[in-house]
Amino acid sequence: KQEVTQIPAALSVPEGENLVLNCSFTDSAIYNLQWFRQDPGKGLTSLLLIQSSQREQTSGRLNASLDKSSGRSTLYIAASQPGDSATYLCAPRGDSSYKLIFGSGTRLLVRP
Amino acid sequence: NAGVTQTPKFQVLKTGQSMTLQCAQDMNHEYMSWYRQDPGMGLRLIHYSVGAGITDQGEVPNGYNVSRSTTEDFPLRLLSAAPSQTSVYFCASSDTYNEQFFGPGTRLTVL
Numbered sequence: 001k002q003e004v005t006q007i008p009a010a011l012s013v014p015e016g017e018n019l020v021l022n023c024s025f026t027d028s029a030i031y032n033l034q035w036f037r038q039d040p041g042k043g044l045t046s047l048l049l050i051q052s053s054q055r056e057q058t059s060g061r062l063n064a065s066l067d068k069s070s071g072r073s074t075l076y077i078a079a080s081q082p083g084d085s086a087t088y089l090c091a092p093r094g095d096s097s098y099k100l101i102f103g104s105g106t107r108l109l110v111r112p
Numbered sequence: 113n114a115g116v117t118q119t120p121k122f123q124v125l126k127t128g129q130s131m132t133l134q135c136a137q138d139m140n141h142e143y144m145s146w147y148r149q150d151p152g153m154g155l156r157l158i159h160y161s162v163g164a165g166i167t168d169q170g171e172v173p174n175g176y177n178v179s180r181s182t183t184e185d186f187p188l189r190l191l192s193a194a195p196s197q198t199s200v201y202f203c204a205s206s207d208t209y210n211e212q213f214f215g216p217g218t219r220l221t222v223l
Contacts, residue, residue, distance in 0.1 A: 042217070043215060049211045
């Protein structure tokens with residue numbers, strides 16, 4: 001059974017710092033992995049989708065990497081801003097399934 | 113495109129009442145699913161569908177029914193609401209193996 005762990009659970013940083021959020025998963029037989037952002041009381045916004053054949057995917061100040069064989073993904077946020085404050089969730093999708101398995105998230109606070 | 117829409121946004125039920133949470137998407141996606149999100153439990157899959165007429169159970173299906181008569185709609189039915197079903201419910205859709213898109217959620221309280 002796929003289990004997903006996100007470290008750290010919470011993070012508070014001053015504006016401008018570069019950040020790394022970590023995601024590990026136990027079953028490496030994944031098709032892709034998606035990173036989401038969730039603001040308090042809101043739905044999930046897709047940030048990046050990285051396919052199992054890819055090593056990296058970039059969107060603006062965000063960069064996601066994937067090491068499928070070791071069961072790890074990282075989300076790198078460059079030059080953090082207060083507007084980046086949210087909970088970040090990673091979710092791998094199995095090889096033979098449409099289902100996403102979610103981690104418990106990293107709660108990020110970027111202080112002005 | 114409106115994307116994935118959910119109604120209602122908020123709902124309060126009494127124990128034993130029934131209701132249907134609506135989900136619709138206008139992206140012609142084959143795959144649709146329902147999740148619930150609870151503090152400390154994360155997002156858990158309730159039911160999913162890989163196309164019209166095809167549904168299957170997820171991780172926590174008890175107390176919920178679904179059907180998929182059209183590609184666009186995937187309603188979630190609570191037959192007899194219980195306090196344990198107090199949660200935030202999210203609907204999601206995608207085509208085959210691509211990015212999943214989530215709706216804004218329905219916040220349900222069962223008294």
